[in-house]
Amino acid sequence: MTGITPAMVPADLGSQLVNLCSMMLLVTSFAIVAQRRLSACVDLFAVQSVFLAVTAALVAFLTGIHHIYVAAGLTILIKAVIIPLILKRVIERLNVQREVAFVINIPPSLLICGALVILAFSVTEPVASIGFLLTKDSLAIALAIVLIGFFTMIARKKAVTQVVGFLMVENGLFLGAAAAAYGMPLIVELGVFFDVLVAGLIIGIYTHRLQDAFDSVDVSKLTGLKE
Amino acid sequence: MFDPAVIVPPALFSLMTAHVAGALVPLIAPWRDEAKNRLAHGSAIVACAAGVLVGIGGLLAPEPLVFSLPSTIPLLTIQLRLDPLSAFFVFVISLSGVAASIYALGYVREFYERHSIGALGALYHGFLLSMILVVTADDAFFFLIVWEVMSLVSYLLVVTEHEKAETRYAGFFYLVMTHVGTAFILIAYLVFYQQTGSFTFDTFRQSGHALPEGFRTIAFVAAFIGFGAKAGIVPLHVWLPYAHPAAPSHISALMSGVMIKTAIYGLIRVYFDFLGGAFPWWWGFAVLAIGAVSALLGVMYALMEHDLKSLLAYHSVENIGIILLGIGAGMIFQSYGLSHLAALGLLAGLYHTMNHAMFKGLLFMGAGSLLYATHTRNMEEYGGLIRAMPWTAFFFLVGSISISALPPTNGFVSEWLTFQSLFLSFMLPDLLMKILIPIGAAMLALTGALAVACFAKAFGVAFLAMPRSHHAKNAKEAPLPMLVGMGTLATVCVALGLAPMLVVPVLDRVIAPFTGAQLAQSVVTEGGWALMPMGVGFASISTPVLTILLAVIIPATLLGVFLFAGKLKRRFYKTWGCGINLKPSMEYTATGFAQPIRQVFSTIYRPTVKIEKDMLEESRYFARRMRFEVHIEPTFQRYLYDPVVWVFNMVANRLRVVQAGSLHLYLAYIFLTLLALLLWVG
Numbered sequence: 001m002t003g004i005t006p007a008m009v010p011a012d013l014g015s016q017l018v019n020l021c022s023m024m025l026l027v028t029s030f031a032i033v034a035q036r037r038l039s040a041c042v043d044l045f046a047v048q049s050v051f052l053a054v055t056a057a058l059v060a061f062l063t064g065i066h067h068i069y070v071a072a073g074l075t076i077l078i079k080a081v082i083i084p085l086i087l088k089r090v091i092e093r094l095n096v097q098r099e100v101a102f103v104i105n106i107p108p109s110l111l112i113c114g115a116l117v118i119l120a121f122s123v124t125e126p127v128a129s130i131g132f133l134l135t136k137d138s139l140a141i142a143l144a145i146v147l148i149g150f151f152t153m154i155a156r157k158k159a160v161t162q163v164v165g166f167l168m169v170e171n172g173l174f175l176g177a178a179a180a181a182y183g184m185p186l187i188v189e190l191g192v193f194f195d196v197l198v199a200g201l202i203i204g205i206y207t208h209r210l211q212d213a214f215d216s217v218d219v220s221k222l223t224g225l226k227e
Numbered sequence: 228m229f230d231p232a233v234i235v236p237p238a239l240f241s242l243m244t245a246h247v248a249g250a251l252v253p254l255i256a257p258w259r260d261e262a263k264n265r266l267a268h269g270s271a272i273v274a275c276a277a278g279v280l281v282g283i284g285g286l287l288a289p290e291p292l293v294f295s296l297p298s299t300i301p302l303l304t305i306q307l308r309l310d311p312l313s314a315f316f317v318f319v320i321s322l323s324g325v326a327a328s329i330y331a332l333g334y335v336r337e338f339y340e341r342h343s344i345g346a347l348g349a350l351y352h353g354f355l356l357s358m359i360l361v362v363t364a365d366d367a368f369f370f371l372i373v374w375e376v377m378s379l380v381s382y383l384l385v386v387t388e389h390e391k392a393e394t395r396y397a398g399f400f401y402l403v404m405t406h407v408g409t410a411f412i413l414i415a416y417l418v419f420y421q422q423t424g425s426f427t428f429d430t431f432r433q434s435g436h437a438l439p440e441g442f443r444t445i446a447f448v449a450a451f452i453g454f455g456a457k458a459g460i461v462p463l464h465v466w467l468p469y470a471h472p473a474a475p476s477h478i479s480a481l482m483s484g485v486m487i488k489t490a491i492y493g494l495i496r497v498y499f500d501f502l503g504g505a506f507p508w509w510w511g512f513a514v515l516a517i518g519a520v521s522a523l524l525g526v527m528y529a530l531m532e533h534d535l536k537s538l539l540a541y542h543s544v545e546n547i548g549i550i551l552l553g554i555g556a557g558m559i560f561q562s563y564g565l566s567h568l569a570a571l572g573l574l575a576g577l578y579h580t581m582n583h584a585m586f587k588g589l590l591f592m593g594a595g596s597l598l599y600a601t602h603t604r605n606m607e608e609y610g611g612l613i614r615a616m617p618w619t620a621f622f623f624l625v626g627s628i629s630i631s632a633l634p635p636t637n638g639f640v641s642e643w644l645t646f647q648s649l650f651l652s653f654m655l656p657d658l659l660m661k662i663l664i665p666i667g668a669a670m671l672a673l674t675g676a677l678a679v680a681c682f683a684k685a686f687g688v689a690f691l692a693m694p695r696s697h698h699a700k701n702a703k704e705a706p707l708p709m710l711v712g713m714g715t716l717a718t719v720c721v722a723l724g725l726a727p728m729l730v731v732p733v734l735d736r737v738i739a740p741f742t743g744a745q746l747a748q749s750v751v752t753e754g755g756w757a758l759m760p761m762g763v764g765f766a767s768i769s770t771p772v773l774t775i776l777l778a779v780i781i782p783a784t785l786l787g788v789f790l791f792a793g794k795l796k797r798r799f800y801k802t803w804g805c806g807i808n809l810k811p812s813m814e815y816t817a818t819g820f821a822q823p824i825r826q827v828f829s830t831i832y833r834p835t836v837k838i839e840k841d842m843l844e845e846s847r848y849f850a851r852r853m854r855f856e857v858h859i860e861p862t863f864q865r866y867l868y869d870p871v872v873w874v875f876n877m878v879a880n881r882l883r884v885v886q887a888g889s890l891h892l893y894l895a896y897i898f899l900t901l902l903a904l905l906l907w908v909g
Contacts (some may be wrong), residue, residue, distance in 0.1 A: 103891055119902070119905065119906070123905045123906070123908070147898075147901075147902075150894070150897075150898050150901070151898065153891075153894050154891050154894045154895045154898055155891075157891075162890075
C-alpha cells in the first residue's frame, strides 16, 4: 500500500468511495431503527462509528488534511470501543429486558426514516449542486443521519436507545463537518470528543438513577414528575 | 475653589472602587461576621460620601459632565451623563445611603449567624450602585439593564428572610409588579427608538418633541404606567405594603426613600427632557389626578395599618402622590406656556422628593430600631417605649413631624410649595382647570390632616403609655450606629426645613433647563429669609422666623398659663384611673384610635367587623372571653388584581396540555420545529 498518493486516485473514484462509506453509515442507521434488541443496537452503533472513522480517514487521505486522521482514530477509540463498552455494561448491570420499547413501531418508523432521507436530500440540494466539494452527497446523508438519530430518540422508550439516538445525531454532525468543511479544527474536534465521552458517562449514571427510582429505564415514566 | 470638573471624576472613581471592593471582599474573605459587616458597610459609607461629592459637583457644574466606556455590544452605549437633574438624584440617593450604611453597621448584627453577611453586603452595594447608574445612564439600553439590576437586587434583598412564607410572597408580588413596569418602560423607549433609530438619550432628546402625536401619547402612557408601577401610584401600589416591610430595615429605608424616586426621575426625564415639555393639558391633568388619588388613598390605608412598616409603606404611596401633584401642576402650567409656574410646580415636586427620601428613611430606620428591640412590627405590642428608647423616640418624633408637614421641618416647606403651585391655578386661562385643580389642593389638605392623625396614632401607641407586651417591657435602646444613622437624617430633615432659601436656588438649576424659567430670584425674597411664589405677593413664609416664633410662643404660653391661671392645686394620680389599678389591656389601642376615621370613611374602607362573645352561663351580661376582629376590604386586590390573576391561571391551565411531562413529546416539539424550518428554508 505504500506509495499510493492522492494524485494516483482518480477524483471520481475518491468521491465515490466517500459516498459509499457515508451510505454505509445511513444503512446502519436504518438497521438501528429496525433493531429489536438493545445490545444489538449498541453493536450497530459501534459499526456505524467504524464506518464514520473510515470516511474521515478517506477524506483525510484525499484532501491531505492530516489532522483528520487523529479525529478518525479518536472516533474508533471513543465511539467504537469505549462508549459501546459503557453502554453494554449499563445494559448488563441493569438487567434491562432485551426488547426495545416503542412509541412508534418498526414498519412505520422505517417509512418515516425514508421520508426523512428524502427531505434531507431535497433540503441540501441547493448546497450540493454548487458541487466543488469532494464529499457533496455526504452532506445530505449527514443531515439524514441527524434526523434519523433525532427520530430514534423520540420513537424509542428506553433510556439506552435514546443514548444511541443521541450518539447517532453526533455521528451525523461529525460526518457533516467532515463533508462540508473537511473537518473542524483539531482543537474543536478534541473538545467534541471529550463532550461526547462525558455525555456518555453522565447518561450512564442517569440511567442508573432512573432504574433506581422507577425500577425501569423507560423514560416515559418521567411523566410522573410533572406538576 | 470647588471645581466640579476636577472633583467629580476622582469622586466617581472612588465611588465605584469602594462599591466593588465593599461588595467583593466580604463575599470572598473568610472572616467573622462582625469584620465582614464593618468592611461592607464601612466602604458603603465611603462610596456614598463620594456620591454626595459627585452630586454636589454635578449640581454646580456649568455644563453636563459625560463619561463613557467603549462597548462592543451593538446598540449599547455605556455612557454616564451628569446633568443637574441626575446630580440631584445622585445627591439624594447618596445622602440617604450614608445614613442607611451607618445604620446598617448596627442593624445587621441582627442577622449574624442566621444569614450570609457577605452576600447581604454585596447585594447592598449592588443596590446602591445600580441606583446611581440608573439616574446617570445616558442610553436607553444601558438604562434598562441597570434598571433591571436594581429591581432584581432589591428583590433579593426583600427575600433576605426567605424562611418566612409571607416574605416569599412579598418578593414574588414585587417581582411580578416590577417586571410589568419594566415592560411598559421598554415600550416607551421603543417608541423613541422606532422613530430615531438609536438608543442614546441624546437622540431621544433631540427628536423626542418631533415625534408624531400618537406616538408621543403612547410614550406618555407607557412611561406613566411603567414608572408608576415602581413609584407605587394607585392602583399599582399594592406591592409596596408587602415588599417594603419584608426587607431588612435599612433596605426598606432605601427602597421606600430613594428607589421609588428613580421612577420620579424617569418621569421627569421622559416628559420634560425627551418630549421637550410640550404636551397637551390632559397629560398634566392625568398625573395630577392620579397623584391626588394616590395621596389620599395612601394615607387612608396607612391609617388602618397596624404593622408599623406597612404603615410607612402606605405613606410612601401618599408622598409619591404629593410629588406627582407638584409635577402634574408643573406639567399643566407648562402646556399653557406659563413657564414660571411650571418651574414652581416642578420645584415643589423635587423638593418633596428629597424631603421624602430623608424623613421616610428616618422613619423606616426608627421602625427598624423598634423591630430590633422588640422583634415585632405590630404596633399593638409596643407601648411606653419612650422610656426605654428615648433617642429612637426623639428621632421618630422628628420624622413624624416632618412627614406630617409641620414646621419647622422640611416636609412643611415642600407641601407648602405644592399648595402654592396648586392655588396659582387661578392664573390658568381654562375655566375647567381653574375649578378642578383646587379640588386637588383640597384633597392634599385632607391628606395632610389624615397624616397628622396617622402619626399621632403611630407615635402615641408605640412610645407613650404603658408597655403592652413582654417584648416592649424588656426593650433596650438601639446600638450607637443605628442612632447615629437616624440622627444624621433627623438633622438633615430640620436643616432642609430651616434653609429653603439655600435649597431653592440649587433646585432652580435642576429645573431651569426644562422650563427655561429662572425662579430663585422671585421665590426667595426678603434677603433670603422668606419664600414667596413669584409676583403674586399674597403668600410668603419664612421658616426660620416661624421657628423662632414657635420657640417663643410655646414657652410664653406655658409661662402665661403658669403665671396667670392661678395657683392650681396639683395632685398626681393615674389619668382616668377611677380607682382601679390600670393594666396595659385598658390602654387606647391603635385600632381604637383609627375607629372614628374608619366609620367616617366606611364607604371607602368597607370594614367588616366580627365579634365573638363567650358568655357566662349564669348571666349574659358577663363575658368570659370576647374577641373583636375588624378587616377593611382590600378593594384593589379584590376587584383589579384577582380577576387578572384568575384569567392568567385559566389560560395557563388550558395551555398546560402542551407540557405533558413526556420527554418524547418535548423532543418531538423540537424535531418538528427543526423539520418545519428545514422545509421553509429548503
